[in-house]
Amino acid sequence: MPSVFINTFGCQANKSDSERILGDYLSRGYVEVDNWRLADEIVINTCSVRQSAEDRVTGFLLNVDKFFAGSQRPKIILTGCMLHFNEKEIRTLLPQIDEILPIGEVGFNQKAIRKEKDKAFIPISSGCNSFCTFCIVPFSRGRERSRPIDDIVREVAELSKEGYTEITLLGQNVNSWGLEKVGVALRKMFMDKDTFNPDIIPSNQSQYFKPQDTPPFVTLLREISKIDGIQKISFFTSNPWDFWDELVDEISANPKIDRFIHLPVQSGSNRILKLMNRGYTQESYLDLINQIKAKIPDAVFGTDIIVGFPGETDKDFQDTLNLVKEVGFKVAFVARYSPRPGTVSAKLFPDDIPARIKKERWEILDQIANKDNLKSRPIVP
Ligand code: SF4
Known part of the structure; x- marks a missing residue:
């Protein structure tokens, strides 16, 4: 063979x-x-x-x-x-x-060969339409595609019969599942030096397309929760702009949903967030966190942060530190910025923060966000 x-x-x-x-x-x-x-x-x-x-x-x-x-x-x-x-x-x-x-x-529906026998990871979407300027995913994985709900529910039901009790739903922007958006025109605009203007970045984040009815991802969570045998549902990676009120309410009301919430913030500086095309501000991010804390008192938070993004000043970094302290993340994946060929930031912004400064900022942030919290670190999905 x-x-x-x-x-x-x-x-x-x-x-x-x-x-x-x-x-x-x-x-x-x-x-x-x-x-x-x-x-x-x-x-x-x-x-x-x-x-x-x-x-x-x-x-x-x-x-x-x-x-x-x-x-x-x-x-x-x-x-x-x-x-x-x-x-x-x-x-x-x-x-x-x-x-x-x-x-x-390979396709979403190809049978997965899993090594673990109680926890399973299930892809529900692939690709991304958000075009954060530092990120290669929209180019490497292409436009966002959501897997049909029937296929997802069928796979979870089969896993439950096989004895799986914990599942993690996966997607680059998992909570925008079911909200297919078109990013092709934006991609062209982003890749074109003549039309790119950081002051008028047209965000493709779906906060601008807030659904009138129940967000599809909430519907999906409810359907999966009905499956006997599934005791814990996690999802990864959520993005702040699609973390609807209804999703917060659903987590609060549904004991099967994991209380660990991973919400990448990337920076605490509004100026840098704009250059990253993240589609939210420090204030709106903190509003969301406070809303979650109020409705889900046992929620714990994780995040991703990039230090040394082009042009990041001491003040920008201080804004990130302040945000990290205010949220009280239990875990933060801190990365030093490195330009990825093909991304907008690599094309348009010089990688001007010296490696020494990136390292210093990484160490400070890692200490505050991670090491100071070691005793109460949650299980990360
Ligand atoms: S960072 Fe996440 S949301 Fe932004 S473009 Fe990359 S995959 Fe999409």
Whole structure:
């Protein structure tokens, strides 16, 4: 039987995709091996969030080259976020690649092969239309696509029958599930130096398209909650602009929904938030947090923050520190800004914060947001 080894880099969404990629391989008669030296095919599921993540892929391929020097090496297939490069760029950058696999070709409904037997990750949407200026996802994963509700509910019901009790719904912008938006025109505008103006960034955030009725994501949560056997429902990543009042009320009223709420803020400075095209302000973010705290007293918060975004001043950083202290996050994933080729910020804003300052700010923030909270750190999905 042919064998496959899947090397997964990056976030939970990639790990979930790899579960379905493995399912696809097994359905075609392959067996999984846990050592790439023994595989007939190697799938590399890549991450592009930082340059270091892409460097790890390059390093892995050099190891493969070295090991198989002079002999027949496995077929190598590339998927994941590095597909934001076009095929020609990939073949120049990574000449070892034999085949490129867009993740959409695997599909949401391919049976996932999960290693855990009680907790399952379930993709409910893919791609993003929000175009935060630092982020490669809208280019690597394309426009937001929501998986049909019947397919999601059917998969959760099957998992429940298999004994799974905890599920985590996954999406780049999970709480905008069901609100398909069109971002193509904005993408063009964002990528064009002549039309980009940070003072008039046309936000594609769906707070401007607030649904009249119950938000679809709330409906989805209610449907999944009805499934016997499912005891805990988490979701990841929520974005502040789609965290509707109705969602807060639903979490408050529904004991099956996890009280850990991950809400990436990225910066506490309104000036930087605007340059990031985040579609909210420090004040509106804090209003949301306070609303959640009032309605869900046992809520705990996590966040993502970037330090050293182009032009970030000491005052901007202080605004972030103030926000972090005010919210009292239990965990914060703090990243030092690194320009990703193809994004708006990489094209338009010089990466002008010295590495030394980025490191200093990272250490200060990590201390305040994480280390000071170690004793009461929650379980992060
Ligand atoms: S919401 Fe922003 S940061 Fe999140 S995936 Fe979309 S573009 Fe990237």
